[in-house]
Amino acid sequence: MDNIYIEYNFKLSPKEPTTEILIAELGSVGFESFVENEDGVTAYIQKAAWTADILAPVFVLSSGEFAIEYTQSEVAQTNWNAEWEKNFNPIQVDDLVSIRAPFHENPNLKYDIVIEPKMSFGTGHHETTHMMVQHLLLLDLKDKKVLDMGCGTGILAIFAEMKGAKPLDAIDIDTWCYENSIENVERNDCKNISVYEGDASLLTSKKYDVIIANINRNILLMDMEVYANCLNENGVLLLSGFYKEDIPTIDAAVAKCGLKLEATIQRNNWVALKYNN
Numbered sequence: 001m002d003n004i005y006i007e008y009n010f011k012l013s014p015k016e017p018t019t020e021i022l023i024a025e026l027g028s029v030g031f032e033s034f035v036e037n038e039d040g041v042t043a044y045i046q047k048a049a050w051t052a053d054i055l056a057p058v059f060v061l062s063s064g065e066f067a068i069e070y071t072q073s074e075v076a077q078t079n080w081n082a083e084w085e086k087n088f089n090p091i092q093v094d095d096l097v098s099i100r101a102p103f104h105e106n107p108n109l110k111y112d113i114v115i116e117p118k119m120s121f122g123t124g125h126h127e128t129t130h131m132m133v134q135h136l137l138l139l140d141l142k143d144k145k146v147l148d149m150g151c152g153t154g155i156l157a158i159f160a161e162m163k164g165a166k167p168l169d170a171i172d173i174d175t176w177c178y179e180n181s182i183e184n185v186e187r188n189d190c191k192n193i194s195v196y197e198g199d200a201s202l203l204t205s206k207k208y209d210v211i212i213a214n215i216n217r218n219i220l221l222m223d224m225e226v227y228a229n230c231l232n233e234n235g236v237l238l239l240s241g242f243y244k245e246d247i248p249t250i251d252a253a254v255a256k257c258g259l260k261l262e263a264t265i266q267r268n269n270w271v272a273l274k275y276n277n
Contacts, residue, residue, distance in 0.1 A: 004046070004047040004048075004074060004075070004076065005033075005044045005045065005046055005047060005074070005075050005076075006044070006045050006046075006047055006050045006072060006073075006074060006075075007042060007043070007044055007072065007073050007074070007075045008026075008031075008042065008043045008044075008045075008070050008071070008072045009040070009042050009070060009071050009072075009073075010022060010040040010041050010042070010043065010068060010069070010070045011039045011040045011068070011069045011070065012039065012040035012041070012066065012067070012068055013066065013067040013068075014066070015039070015040060016268070017243070017268070017269055017270070018040070018060065018066045018068065019036060019040060019041050020127070020270075021060045021066075022040075022041060022043075022058070022060050022061075022068070023041060023043070024216050024241070025057075025058045025059060025060055025216075026043050026058060027174065028057075028216070029054055029055075029057055029058060030045055030049045030050075030054065031043045031044060031045045032044065032045060032046070032176055040068075044075075047074065088101050089126075090104045090107075091126060091129065091130060092107060092109065093130055093133045093134060093137070094134060094137065095109060096109055096110045096111060096137060097109060097110070097111040097112075097113065097133050097137070097159065098111070098112050098113065099113045099115060099129070099133075099155055100112070100113070100114060100115070101114070101115060101116065102114055102116065102187075111159060111162050111163075113155055113158050113159060113162070113188060114184075114187055114188060115153050115154075115155060115184050115187075116180070116183060116184065116187065127267045127268055127270040128214050128240040128241050128270055128272060129155055129156070129214065130267055131240055131265040131266075131267050131270065131271070131272035132156055132212060132214055132238055132240050132272050133155075133156070133159060134265055134272070135238050135263070135265060135272055135274050136156065136159055136160060136163065136212075136238070137163075138263075139163075139210065139236065141160055141163040141164050141165040141210065142163070142164035142165070143164065143165070143166060144160075144164075144165045144166075144209040144210050145165070145166075145167060145168070145207070145208045145209045145210075145232070146160045146165040146167075146168045146169075146208060146209065146210045146211075146212065147168070147169050147170075147171070147203075147206070147208045147210070147211045147212065147230065148160065148168065148169070148170040148171070148212045149171055149200070149211060149212065149213040149214075149215065149223075149227070150171070150172055150173075150213060150214055150215035150219070150241070151170035151171060151172045151177065151181050151195070152172060152177050152181070152214070153177065153180050153181060153184050154170050154180070154181035154182075154184045154185055154193070154195065155184075156212050156214065157169075157170040157181070157185070157190075157193050157212075158184060158185060158188045158190055158193070160210070160212070161190045161191075161192050161193055162188075165192070165210070166192035167192050167193075167194065168192055168193045168194070169193075169194050169195075169196065169206070169208075170185070170193055170194070170195045170196070171195075171196045171197075171198060171199070171202055171203075172197065173197070173198060173199045174197075175197060178195060178196070178197035181195045182195045199223075200222075200223040200226045200227075203226055203227075203230050206230050207230055207231070207232050208230055208231060208232060208235065209231075209232050209234075209235055209236070210235065210236045210237075210238070211227050211230060211231060211235070211236070211237050211238065212238045213227060213237070213238065213239050213240075213241075214238075214239075214240045214241050214272075215241045216241050216242065217241065217242040217246050217249070217250065220239055220241065220242070220250065220253075221249070221250070221253050224253045224254060224256075224257055225256075225257055227257075228254070228257030228258065228259060228277070229257075231259075231277050233277070234276070234277070235276070235277050236274060236275070236276055237254070237259060237274070237275040237276075237277075238272065238273070238274055238275075239254075239272065239273045239275070240270065240271065240272035240273070242270075242271065243269050243270060243271065244266060244269055244270075244271050245269075246271075247264075247271060247273070250273065251273075254273075254275050258277060259275040259276065259277050260275060260276055260277075261273060261274070261275055262274045262275060262276050
């Protein structure tokens with residue numbers, strides 16, 4: 001049973017931003033692997049974790065904004081690393097930061113982050129990762145206490161340490177992300193990052209100078225008050241994982257917590273916002 005996967009082939013129109021949204025939602029219900037293609041995306045979940053109603057909570061499938069068709073089938077275990085090597089593309093940010101796999105050539109920029117391309121990296125969050133790195137580039141992080149909430153592969157925490165932050169906490173609710181973040185922290189020789197598996201309930205009595213939250217809109221709204229309460233005086237809250245159209249909703253929630261919008265970065269239809277208390 002452990003070697004059997006359920007494969008879903010999704011045909012999407014328009015392909016973007018539908019792919020980004022779909023992958024984020026599928027990841028939240030247990031899908032662990034994604035491969036993008038010309039028509040959309042193929043997603044995989046272990047048969048042991050699959051149920052007939054697995055797609056019921058996936059909101060984008062019932063949204064009138066997108067046209068989505070899909071088929072499903074059972075497949076034997078796949079060589080995931082071979083798939084990622086075919087589909088993984090490196091990122092460069094402002095000619096200063098490279099985010100790449102070990103098999104990519106080092107472009108010799110000021111900051112070089114090496115990530116092993118396993119499950120979902122490179123398939124859903126290039127836009128938001130790129131913008132969050134841009135925000136971090138502009139911050140003085142030396143000796144700042146930092147939280148990377150929804151850390152994914154740990155990229156943003158790793159970059160923050162490269163810029164002098166310490167100590168740092170990286171948290172993700174997904175077991176694979178938790179394990180992969182630990183691997184990538186070690187791969188980049190980071191010494192000050194602690195990785196935890198869990199959600200905002202882990203933040204009780206915690207305080208940070210900078211909080212990075214690159215998560216989907218609904219989770220951000222649900223946990224906004226927790227983030228605000230965890231910020232030290234003159235703290236910075238960086239938010240991404242949502243669209244330009246979501247700014248009024250996000251901004252209203254943050255304003256209730258006493259924070260002020262200081263800067264906005266937009267990349268295609270994705271945005272990343274910087275708040276100060």
